[in-house]
Amino acid sequence: MNYKLLGRSGLKVSELCLGTMGFGTEAGWGADKETSFAIMDAFADSGGNFLDTANVYKLGTSEKIIGEYLQNHDRDYFVLATKYSLKDNQTNPNASGNNRKNMMRSVEESLKRLKTDFIDILYLHIWDDLTPIDEVLRGMDDLIRQGKVNYAAISDTPAWMVAKGNTLAELMGWSQFVALQVEYSLIQRTSERELIPMARHFGMTVTPWAPLGGGVLSGKYLRGEKGRIKPESRRLDDHSVRITQTVVEIAGELGVAPSHVALQWTTHQGFSCIPIVGATKVDQLKENLKAIDVKLSPEHLQKLDEVSKIDLGFPGEFFREEGVKMNSFGGFYDRVEKR
Template identity: 70%
Template sequence: MQYKLLGRSGLKVSELCLGTMGFGPGQAWSIDKAASFAILEKFAEAGGNFLDTANRYTNGESEKIIGEFIARDRDQFVVATKYSLYDNTTNVNASGNNRKNMMRSVDASLKRLNTDFIDLLYLHIWDSLTPVDEVMRGLDDLVRMGKVNYIGISDTPAWVIAQANTMAELMGWSKFVGLQVEYSLLQRAPERELLPMAKNFGLTLLPWAPLAGGALTGKYLKGDPGRIKEGSKRLNERSVAITQEVMAIAEEIGVEPAHVALRWTMQQGISCIPIAGATKLHQLEQNLGVLNVQLSPEQLGRLDKVSAIDMGFPGEFFKEDGVRLANFGGFYDRVEKR
């Protein structure tokens, strides 16, 4: 296991993050404490220290399990959790990005995690209601109180994040260090705005569903129905073609398809730590194999080609020869790119 700095901070985290959404009873697909502990033990033995959860995962049971596990050596682990999603349906302010919900949700998470502080707190999903300054001032207050060490953001438009981090810099408030979004070979839409924004602000990219719910492992093409629904975009013609290319490259280099799909996210020219969830020990063991895999430029090119998306405006506009000529005076190919 190698370690990366999280965004523009000095926090050192493992190059793979363990997703724990399935830890705890309550869902048909989730697992009990004993099975969760086995996965956590294996991850820790491999050098993993970065754990991802949220207040809503298995109705708070995920946080409780993690809290019990890390109690043996709290400072060994970097625990990320999230606020925003509801934890009851009787209080109109028990959800959303507002300060009231932020404070009550964090206090509840601290109790479930049985800890005095959260290493990384994410805003989970943008609610399009709460002013940016209310969010950033509240998050900075949590850092100043010592309840939170670092802040991140998930599932939010790029312009909102850019506004928030710029405001925080001007005001001397804590800034986001990590961006969590759905990103994989089957979901490349974040490349239009979110990834360039993250790279500009020095945010670490933390993709959720980097294996597209298991689709990129090839299991659905091998007859395993899993939890995927009929008509899912993860089984359409484009997704099948991408998965087949992943499987072909995996066979060529003698690794698992999951390794190819995960490594692709890690070789996109931006600091990236995929969040790999597991509800079975063999899934974690398989995912850990990515640490010893590298893809060649030729292999990356094949994957990029089969999964390419329309970048829309202005992304496609910037690629036009006439625009590049006008902007660079014929020197585009001879100028270093950031």
């Protein structure tokens, strides 16, 4: 694999991130420890070093499996990201949320499960709409100064709040968020309205979760010539079927799997992007890793953009309309290029 810098930091991470939400067999699904170890081995053998987990994944089992794995491998080779926010026990009213008390408790528990002295990247998992953003950033900065965390990041939070936080951090001399984790794929592009432009402005790397749309973009739900689908996914509708059919068509032209096309598309959108690829089987991971060798032509990208485009709303649509005159004084007019 090639390596990319994470946001405006000097941290080098692999061009694909391994999602470990499926490490553990709680809830009747997932990879057992032996399989999880084999998946991480295969990922590392391919040059992958970027691992993504969270305190709540498989009730903490994901972190425990990674921790046991790291005991017999080079900890410094791997860039380990975990998260805090969601409830991971029933001990007290502050066992969830973005507050400093939960942050500090969660990090200490994660360090124990991961059997490590430091976390490379700490994400706020999801915005609680309660905690002041300055409390979050000061807490993360304190953890960084203590050497327990190397970099701050944020996930599933409104763009205006992230922008406020990074601006405040810059003013106060605190560590800024270097990465933004959001759902993003050919069938989920609504983050292009505010979140992704914000990330681009601040030089943040976007780490999309569900870049294959929960498996929809792999084409596995398409059945028959008429594109009949199985109804169990909330992401399945007529629009996603049309998109997936286009992905499958391009994949056929290139002689690759549809998932390779869908993953590559996310990395060609004009901003720093490292998709998170989950796996519960070694063969599944190896298949997804083949995506790094796929080359999409400008024509392929245009076709995918057209079939999956969304209404950006105001002011996004206003800005990208051809011929919009952008001058408040009316003395000079310039054509605004299409997005």
